[in-house]
Amino acid sequence: MFLWGKWGSTDPADSAALATGITSVAVTDPIPPYDFGSVSMLKGNVEHEFEIVNTTDADLVVAKAETSCMCTRMVLRLPDGTEVGPFGMAGHGFTPSVNATIRPGEKIVVRAIFDPAAHGPAGIGMIERVVTLDTNKGQIAMQFRAQVTP
Template sequence: MKLKVTIACSVIGILFILGFTLVNIAGEKNSFATALAPSAQRSHPARGSFSVSDTVYDFGVISMKNGNVNTEFTIQNLTDKEITIKTIVTSCMCTSAYIVGLDETVKGPFGMPGHGGAVPPANEIVKVGESRVIKVVYDPNAHGPAGLGSIDRFVTLTNSDGQELTLEIKAIVKP
């Protein structure tokens, strides 16, 4: 009987330590995204060669039953040379992004690398003084019931000089 109690206590102790370790590892991974988030939460008049007034959009409470939600960010070239947006990638497969040109043509979808094939290059030239709309679409049903609660997703644009601009969307997902 004493042996069974010792074994049971040992198993519970090991499970506790394992659980604690996994929570800390997950926390460290999330802390990287969290460390990036504060810089994205402020309004940036200029970030590298891109200019954008707001880098964060909060949808508030959204419902899975109502389907996709979207928002638009306007980026502008306030430099003295044209800029090429080389790539646009998202942080999750539930999020996609599109470039809306001056003539209303749409390029995309751009998504998460490695999910659903290769992400196409953006190769969008933005001349001096021009702007582009980056349309971001979030699918609250992409993760099923596991997708309920608070979400934080990112869209990263990279120009031909390697400079990045990160846009962020937030929401609280309800059934």
């Protein structure tokens, strides 16, 4: 595998912000979960970007992108700046293939979008979700968590 990490984050306390920063990593170490902190259902969606850098000398081919729950979507920004998606949970609508090649030194940005109101009142409390990329080098999993409040 090939991920040696540079881990960067922003203050997760500002859950009212639409985008809450970026986590930048290489491609082989486990990616630490991102914590949104407290997220109000009334304030709408929150987002976080995970930047995956191909630090190897071989192409990384992304075949598929999925989320662990219907309350979460993801959009991918490819090395040329093109955005593809949104991608969601398997079995909840059409999930297109990605088929993107990330060459050595290039990066892909994974924007995870969480809707805290998707589950209604039953969704209040601590949540953990995962967005994944299936690649020719295995699966890359990015996790986030939040404390959902009314």
